[in-house]
Amino acid sequence: MKAQLADGTVIAEAPESELIKIEGNWYFPPASVKEGHLEKTPTPYTCPWKGECQYFSVDGLQDRAWSYPTPYPTAFDRVGKDFSNYVAFWKEVSVVE
Template sequence: MKAVLGDTVIAEAPKEELISIEGNWYFPPASVKAGLLVKSPTPYTCPWKGECQYFSVTDGDSLLPDRAWSYPTPYPAAFDRVGADFSNYVAFSKDVTVVD
């Protein structure tokens, strides 16, 4: 599967390596292309997943704020709820298209 913004593939991995959480596909960290994500200072803590790290996505000369996120250290109970360790996996906002 691919996460695509415009003509840019941001992440790519086989579907069996992705994790689906609440309607979002989370890509393994190694599948995200280097240099396309920039850490954002936007704070957020999910009540059941834990502290979130947002990323802005580079699109040519533009920096699109908070278009991706991950959970570097999810709450341990979240692993049971999801059925997998999703630490540092990256999900994308709806304006980033995820395709097979």
């Protein structure tokens, strides 16, 4: 599967078997995210069950990606897998096969 912008720029790519779906969002393994597209932002957010979130701008689009660098240990049980640093995308980034 690919995470891509409307102009076709691929931000991340991995087989579906390596992705994790959480609350309707596909999370890509950290190694599948192409370098140079994400920039950390200071936007604060803490999910009540996943933990502290890190937001990213995607090619200049503010807060269009996020990850959980150190999720709560109980979140692993809920998700069924360690999703530390996996990246999900929002709005202008489409996830396609």
